[in-house]
Amino acid sequence: MPAKVAVFGTGLMGSAAAKRLKDKGFEVLLWDRTFEKAKKLASELGAKAFTSPAEAAGYAKYAIALVADDKALLRVAGTLGWSEGLIFINMSTVTPRAIDEIALYLKSVGACVVEAPLIGGPRVVEKGEAIALVGGPKECVDKGMEVVNAIASKVFKVGEEYGKAAALKLAFNNMLLAGLVSLVESLGIVEAYGIDRDLFKKVLESTFLSGVASRFFERVTADKVDTTFRAKLAAKDARYVSEAARGAGALPLLSDKVAEAYELMVYSGWGDEDYTSLLRFLRSLKRK
Numbered sequence: 001m002p003a004k005v006a007v008f009g010t011g012l013m014g015s016a017a018a019k020r021l022k023d024k025g026f027e028v029l030l031w032d033r034t035f036e037k038a039k040k041l042a043s044e045l046g047a048k049a050f051t052s053p054a055e056a057a058g059y060a061k062y063a064i065a066l067v068a069d070d071k072a073l074l075r076v077a078g079t080l081g082w083s084e085g086l087i088f089i090n091m092s093t094v095t096p097r098a099i100d101e102i103a104l105y106l107k108s109v110g111a112c113v114v115e116a117p118l119i120g121g122p123r124v125v126e127k128g129e130a131i132a133l134v135g136g137p138k139e140c141v142d143k144g145m146e147v148v149n150a151i152a153s154k155v156f157k158v159g160e161e162y163g164k165a166a167a168l169k170l171a172f173n174n175m176l177l178a179g180l181v182s183l184v185e186s187l188g189i190v191e192a193y194g195i196d197r198d199l200f201k202k203v204l205e206s207t208f209l210s211g212v213a214s215r216f217f218e219r220v221t222a223d224k225v226d227t228t229f230r231a232k233l234a235a236k237d238a239r240y241v242s243e244a245a246r247g248a249g250a251l252p253l254l255s256d257k258v259a260e261a262y263e264l265m266v267y268s269g270w271g272d273e274d275y276t277s278l279l280r281f282l283r284s285l286k287r288k
C-alpha cells in the first residue's frame, strides 16, 4: 500500500509537490483553501480532494504544508484536531516564530513536526530537485525523510531546534531578493547612461556575479514572464527577513527596502506577477 500524504495548499508549489509525490508512488490527499483548486488538481492526478485539512490528515501518515505565509500555516495547523502519529512537514517559507507556535500546538495533539522549507521553484520541485533545509527533533525528522527525499535532491539538516531551518531559508531568500533588486537598480543606471545592456551582461558574466546574470538577466529584461514565484510572496519574505533579524538582535540593512519595493508592486496590483517583473513594474510607473 502506498503511503498517504496530505498536501495542504495546491498553489504553484503545492501542486508541483503533489505531482512529484504521485510520480514517486505516494497517494496524495489534497486540500486547498479554495476547494475548486484542490478538486481540479485531484481530477488531473486521479487523487482525492478534501474540504478540511483535518479530514485529509485523518487518512494520512504524512502531511506537507505549502501555503503562503505564517497566517495560512497557523490556520491550517490550527484546524487539525487529535492527530496521533501524523508527521507534519512544513515546506512553506515562514518565520521561526510561526514554526515554534505550530510545533507546540501540533505536539499537543499527538503530531510530530518537521520543518523543511524549500529552495527551488515549482519546476524544480516537480523534478524532485529542490533543496530542503530540515529541522526538528531527530525522531520526527527521521520519520519525515521519506517524503522530504522524494521532493529534494539535496538536504541540509540544521539541527533539532525549531525555527533554525526557517531562519536559514530567510537568510537565503534575503540574498536572492537583494541580488535581484540590485540587478534591477544597476540596469537603471546602465540604461540611464546609454550603455548597451548586453555589454553590462558580459561584464557580469566575466566576474563572480556571473551566477546572478545567468539566473536573472533574461527574466528581468523580458517583456513578459510566467509567474513561478509571486511578487506578493517576495514582499512577504523580505518583510519576514526584516522581522526575523530584528527579533533576534541582528541588523536588517537591506530587507526593509526590498520589502518596500515589492509591497509597492502588491499595492499597485502586481502581486501575482513574477518577482522578476520588478523592472517592468518600475517602468510602468515611469510611464504614468
Ligand SMILES: NC(=O)c1ccc[n+]([C@@H]2O[C@H](COP(=O)([O-])OP(=O)(O)OC[C@H]3O[C@@H](n4cnc5c(N)ncnc54)[C@H](OP(=O)(O)O)[C@@H]3O)[C@@H](O)[C@H]2O)c1
Pocket: 008, 009, 010, 011, 012, 013, 014, 032, 033, 034, 037, 066, 067, 068, 069, 071, 072, 073, 075, 076, 091, 092, 093, 094, 118, 119, 120, 121, 122, 228, 229, 230, 233, 237
Ligand atoms: N514559488 C516558488 O518559487 C517558491 C519557492 C520556495 C518556497 N516557496 C514558498 O512556498 C509557499 C507556497 O508558495 P506558492 O508559490 O505555491 O504560492 P501560491 O501559488 O500563491 O499558493 C499559495 C497557497 O497558500 C494558500 N493560502 C494563502 N493564504 C491562505 C490562508 N490564509 N489560509 C489558507 N491557505 C492560504 C493558497 O490558497 P488559495 O488557493 O485559496 O489562494 C494557496 O494554496 C510560500 O510560503 C512560498 O514563499 C515558493
